[in-house]
Amino acid sequence: MDYNRIIQGILDIGEAMLQSGAENFRLDDSLYRMCKSYGFKRYDVFVIPSNIQITVETPEGEIITQIRHIENTDVDYDRLDYLNNLSRYVCKNKPDEKELREKYLEVMGREKQHPAAKYFAGVMGGTGFAVFFGCDLMDAIVAVIVSLMIVIVGGWLSKREDNLLIYNLILAFLSEVIIITMTRLGIGSHADRIMIGIVMLLISALGTTNGIRELLQRDYISGTINIMNSMLGASGIAFGIALAMLLLDGVASEGFILNHSIPIQLISCTIACTGFAFWFKIRGRQVLYSSIGAFFTWAIYLVVYELEPSNFLATLVAAIFVGFYAFIMSRINKAPSTIFLTASVFPLIPGPNLYYMMFGCVSKNVALAFEETVVLLATCLAIALGFLVVDVVSRGIMRAMKTEYHIGKRSSR
Template identity: 30%
Template sequence: MQNELVIKLASLAGQIMLEAGGETYRVEDTINRILTSYGITNAQSFVMPTGLVISGEHLDGTTVSLVRRVNAINVDLEKISMINDLSRRITQDKITPDEFEEGLKEISLSPYYPLWLTLMMTGFAALCFTMIFRGTIREAICAFFAGITVYIFKRIAKGFRLNFFLQNAVGGITAVLIGSLFKQMNIIPTISIMVIGTIMLLVPGITITNAIRDTFQGDYISGVTRGVEAFVTASGIAFGTAIGFVLTGVM
């Protein structure tokens, strides 16, 4: 029974890491470390961006395996760090499976950043990107409010269970429409730089990075999967932005 519990806990840890945006090889390494630390023999794990398979052997030679499906991804690097720290405590502090389970529950239920802070940081990021692309102070301030609006509309689109292509298309359209509104109010002369600074929020940077790292680690299935995801996401951004420019006729 304890071996079955350990395998369930290892799979839960891997699921939390995948949902938080962890790389495939890091998830596999963490799962294998947990299993071997609790004495599971012949520990094996196969992880993909959409799920994972784990197996291990009892002392009597019988094999236990488990499959978990991963549907949602909400990048949270803090949770990945917390899982890594918790898994290290297994060997350092010799925590029991029950204590490990409690730690996983705390991490799984840990609150995300407050909405107001997320909105402020999203707007500030759009402002900084606009300044990097040599935008004016007015364009940067407009990008601040546009970034907040894009985040809100993308979150609404996610609430309607739209796929990530359409979610990013909604974000691209929103960025252009908000920029067009500011131009109509004669606050900024053009919207190009402001829109670029705003849609940088949507660029799948972590997905691209993970695709490259997984590929270099030899996880070609995960690398290609994440690469395709990044391509589709970028296509959604481009599609939404193009539709926005067509609708407004503003450049």
């Protein structure tokens, strides 16, 4: 075989997986498995969100090193699912360089999601969470308009602006201006609650959660990069909201409140998370599994909070459920767990805390800003700890079943 082309093909798959939303440590494992399947004497893999490096020693003793720089990402979990299946195929069949390239192009050439799906996804996600956070009918109408604006302007802007801070700043600013203007015209009455729902379309708190999770697993470089990227995105949202508030003086806040009806909470968050499943380009029955996961995630949070009114504890228990649910679904469907994890965990993401943290800064309410910052970080930590508990337990289960959970560098020696 032409091992240089083989490594190039493996890197093609790895790059596409990372750009499609693969978790760093999962991709690391997939690359190691593909390298191992070709019988290299030794193989070393290094993965961070912006770079992949592979060095191998061929059966003939030749040393090959290839590096791939990752410039941008566009989450596409349907593509990730098929790339994951391709990595499994590679491990099982060890295709030559020509077949490997053909299989890769076949996956990359799959028919894309219908353009209309993005509009439905935005409306379902933004409006669903707006209702979840206590908006009435007129507020929901405003949320629909702003959600559509984010899809249209965001699609145009994404082709022209790679800086996440600037991208989020522009969209958050336009959203807040529209919301404040419409509420002052009498169309809608709860500007802050509408914006909280809209923020969920932009928020990158899951990046913070995954970053903390990676730090706890001693993947310091990737964890730091993910946290910094998340903070960059959150700063853009905060600056955009703050700028709109300062320009349109006199913005008031009624405070964060969930919809008073628990059934409406469950229905609205499920609809919103179904929208996010489409937003992340999930397709088929996996959309249904994501919706079911979101429903039970919030139901478990409510039950735990009723028994012990602690946001940290309720979030931790709900995150443990999400982690196990994603683990089980990934085994049943032979798909990456992140597909089922991401949309299902969204009811726990602290979007309201980010908004009120910024509101406290703009209104010079230091106590509010500090309080919301603490809750935001504590919530992210609770989610990360919940995922970590699942990771530890699932490794034990896989070992008991004598199944390799993560092969890593040790297997190359």
